[in-house]
Amino acid sequence: MSETMPFARALNAGLRAAMAADDHVLMMGEDIGRLGGVFRVTEGLQAEFGERRVLDTPLAESGIVGTAIGLAMAGFRPVCEIQFDGFVFPAFDQITTQLAKLTNRHEGAIQMPVVIRIPYGGHIGAVEHHQESPEAYFAHTPGLRVVSPSTPNDAYWMIQDAITSPDPVIFLEPKAKYWMKGEVDTAERAASLHASRVVRRGTDVTLVGHGAMVTTLLQAAALAEGEGTSCEVVDLRSLSPIDYGPVLDSVRRTGRMVYAQEAPGFASVGSEVAATVMEKAFFALEAPVLRVSGFDVPFPPAKLEGQFLPDADRILEAVDRALAY
Amino acid sequence: MTPPDDPALVRVLAADGTFAPTPEAEPYLPLIEALTDAELETFYRDMVVVRGFDRQATNLQRQGQLALWPPSFGQEAAQVGSARAARAQDHLFPSYREHVVCTIRGVDPVDIIRLMRGLTHGGWDPTDPKNGNAHIYTLVLGSHTLHAAGFGMGLVFDGKCGTGDPERDAAVMVYYGDGSSSQGDVHEAMVFAASYQTPQVFFLQNNHWAISVPVSTQSRVPLSRRGDGYGMPSLRLDGNDVLASYAVTKRALDEARAGAGPRAIEALTYRMGAHTTSDDPTKYRTSDEEQSWARRDPIARMRAYLEGRGASAAFFDGVDAEAAAYADDVRVRTNELGTIPAESMFAHVYSDPHPLVDEQRTWLAEYEASFEGGQA
Numbered sequence: 001m002s003e004t005m006p007f008a009r010a011l012n013a014g015l016r017a018a019m020a021a022d023d024h025v026l027m028m029g030e031d032i033g034r035l036g037g038v039f040r041v042t043e044g045l046q047a048e049f050g051e052r053r054v055l056d057t058p059l060a061e062s063g064i065v066g067t068a069i070g071l072a073m074a075g076f077r078p079v080c081e082i083q084f085d086g087f088v089f090p091a092f093d094q095i096t097t098q099l100a101k102l103t104n105r106h107e108g109a110i111q112m113p114v115v116i117r118i119p120y121g122g123h124i125g126a127v128e129h130h131q132e133s134p135e136a137y138f139a140h141t142p143g144l145r146v147v148s149p150s151t152p153n154d155a156y157w158m159i160q161d162a163i164t165s166p167d168p169v170i171f172l173e174p175k176a177k178y179w180m181k182g183e184v185d186t187a188e189r190a191a192s193l194h195a196s197r198v199v200r201r202g203t204d205v206t207l208v209g210h211g212a213m214v215t216t217l218l219q220a221a222a223l224a225e226g227e228g229t230s231c232e233v234v235d236l237r238s239l240s241p242i243d244y245g246p247v248l249d250s251v252r253r254t255g256r257m258v259y260a261q262e263a264p265g266f267a268s269v270g271s272e273v274a275a276t277v278m279e280k281a282f283f284a285l286e287a288p289v290l291r292v293s294g295f296d297v298p299f300p301p302a303k304l305e306g307q308f309l310p311d312a313d314r315i316l317e318a319v320d321r322a323l324a325y
Numbered sequence: 326m327t328p329p330d331d332p333a334l335v336r337v338l339a340a341d342g343t344f345a346p347t348p349e350a351e352p353y354l355p356l357i358e359a360l361t362d363a364e365l366e367t368f369y370r371d372m373v374v375v376r377g378f379d380r381q382a383t384n385l386q387r388q389g390q391l392a393l394w395p396p397s398f399g400q401e402a403a404q405v406g407s408a409r410a411a412r413a414q415d416h417l418f419p420s421y422r423e424h425v426v427c428t429i430r431g432v433d434p435v436d437i438i439r440l441m442r443g444l445t446h447g448g449w450d451p452t453d454p455k456n457g458n459a460h461i462y463t464l465v466l467g468s469h470t471l472h473a474a475g476f477g478m479g480l481v482f483d484g485k486c487g488t489g490d491p492e493r494d495a496a497v498m499v500y501y502g503d504g505s506s507s508q509g510d511v512h513e514a515m516v517f518a519a520s521y522q523t524p525q526v527f528f529l530q531n532n533h534w535a536i537s538v539p540v541s542t543q544s545r546v547p548l549s550r551r552g553d554g555y556g557m558p559s560l561r562l563d564g565n566d567v568l569a570s571y572a573v574t575k576r577a578l579d580e581a582r583a584g585a586g587p588r589a590i591e592a593l594t595y596r597m598g599a600h601t602t603s604d605d606p607t608k609y610r611t612s613d614e615e616q617s618w619a620r621r622d623p624i625a626r627m628r629a630y631l632e633g634r635g636a637s638a639a640f641f642d643g644v645d646a647e648a649a650a651y652a653d654d655v656r657v658r659t660n661e662l663g664t665i666p667a668e669s670m671f672a673h674v675y676s677d678p679h680p681l682v683d684e685q686r687t688w689l690a691e692y693e694a695s696f697e698g699g700q701a
Contacts, residue, residue: 023452052482060516062513066474104446134529142682
């Protein structure tokens with residue numbers, strides 16, 4: 001059964017399905033109940049499931065994650081919404097020193113099935129702290145799983161898979177894509193939560209990225225085709241663990257790879273992928289793996305986001321450099 | 326610093342062990358009078374036995390057997406009274422100095438030793454009934470107050486409190502200190518607890534020192550008043566009086582369990598020992614101060630009270646012998662603790678398999694095996 005819907009509504013449908021399937025799944029966050037969340041991702045859920053399952057919490061991110069941990073200890077599966085990427089940091093201690101480590105600290109005696117949903121990334125022209133890409137902090141933290149869907153269908157399925165995971169999942173929602181429409185097949189499951197996926201076939205250069213950048217990579221690949229260059233596009237989907245199979249298969253065929261991400265490039269997910277591809281596919285490479293990233297500066301005032309964020313032209317510039325080797 | 330003999334505290338036993346309830350203690354006297362001789366003797370035995378264990382553990386650290394030990398010396402009355410006030414179905418979230426609380430609930434003291442010896446980051450399974458719902462230690466101060474609040478929210482949502490059935494209703498008690506009281510997480514925990522009316526007691530042991538920083542740096546007002554600010558009934562007691570600690574906590578837990586919402590308790594006590602075995606209290610506090618608190622020792626106070634009630638010398642000798650045997654047993658079993666295999670570090674990072682962790686586990690095993698004799 002297939003239906004066209006925007007990304008945010010696909011998430012909403014996935015959350016609703018998860019809540020219907022397990023009465024100990026609960027939502028918690030700021031303004032997610034009566035208002036339905038500032039992006040309306042949880043719209044209607046409080047009316048349907050009640051105030052005890054969709055909590056309009058006090059305005060305190062550490063409190064949201066810290067109490068979610070206690071709720072998980074009591075047998076619940078909390079799904080926390082952090083209102084914007086830049087506001088996750090008050091909860092950073094609870095996420096990294098507690099949530100990520102509690103199963104390990106308990107030597108496996110307890111599980112931590114907590115999902116933390118974070119709208120992330122730029123393209124919406126917002127004020128400071130509302131357009132950031134904090135994924136590397138979490139991918140660097142053992143004990144966390146980190147994923148980012150890039151299509152409505154993945155949003156629908158990956159949120160449900162994240163909620164059934166026994167481990168904590170940082171669920172990064174590319175907020176630029178909330179309004180993007182796509183087909184959602186509610187009958188057939190998408191690829192598994194941690195699988196990467198080839199989204200466009202090509203032969204000359206492998207383009208890899210995650211979140212909102214996948215759309216930009218596809219745009220770049222379409223433009224490159226007009227110039228006679230065939231690009232393969234891989235959507236990483238999962239940033240921890242990383243499924244290298246499709247990436248390495250592709251690079252072994254094309255010999256060239258470009259990674260695109262909104263986050264600053266220094267010590268980034270793209271850096272990790274580049275290093276691993278170099279280690280595992282060295283003899284297949286015809287050119288160094290290149291990264292196209294946000295600059296290593298604070299996310300600039302919104303009027304400059306167009307120059308800060310990688311676009312199809314910057315990706316194509318890297319494609320040209322890769323082909324020039 | 327608050328005068329420890331302040332009559333505004335709930336105190337039942339004076340420092341010399343005489344039964345001299347303060348006006349604040351009057352409402353609690355029926356709870357004290359209901360205690361049997363056997364229960365009173367248990368309170369005393371708990372304090373003496375765990376002090377012996379605590380001294381043994383300190384010595385084991387000095388002998389190189391432990392990386393670190395945070396002594397509970399001096400805080401026994403606050404911990405025994407509060408822990409004995411909890412019911413079996415209650416959940417207790419300690420900070421990291423609650424050796425008395427945890428052992429009373431059933432935790433094997435050697436499991437605490439294993440944590441401080443570097444064999445585990447936890448030590449025991451709080452879901453195993455033998456551990457009496459005592460949760461593991463938290464070293465990032467105050468973080469666990471939020472976990473306790475969340476657990477309490479779970480009890481509310483599951484209808485496991487406030488039903489009116491005292492055999493079934495459960496509560497949560499979280500222990501923290503005067504230093505932790507400045508942490509933002511403690512404040513957020515109080516906000517969430519008040520908002521969701523968790524069945525919860527915030528039990529603050531004010532031992533007057535956060536390592537080297539006096540409580541006056543943490544707060545210019547009595548810490549119990551913080552609880553009032555969040556809308557929680559807040560109580561202050563003499564934390565070196567086990568009877569006051571028991572009675573105040575019992576009532577607070579009973580009310581919380583019955584659905585009346587969270588409560589805050591500040592127990593004024595004193596850390597007679599160092600912060601940990603790495604600390605040197607002579608650098609920041611005077612021996613006069615330590616001596617003044619030694620005169621308020623919780624064990625001597627209870628012993629004098631029991632002697633006044635006619636407890637026999639044989640009873641006290643028996644407790645001393647029990648404490649010595651308990652400490653000996655800990656020493657013997659500590660010395661028998663082996664090491665842990667390297668592969669154990671990979672074991673519980675995730676509940677589901679994780680390819681990177683699996684790959685590194687395999688790599689380390691092969692690397693170790695590549696050396697002559699199979700060891701790097």
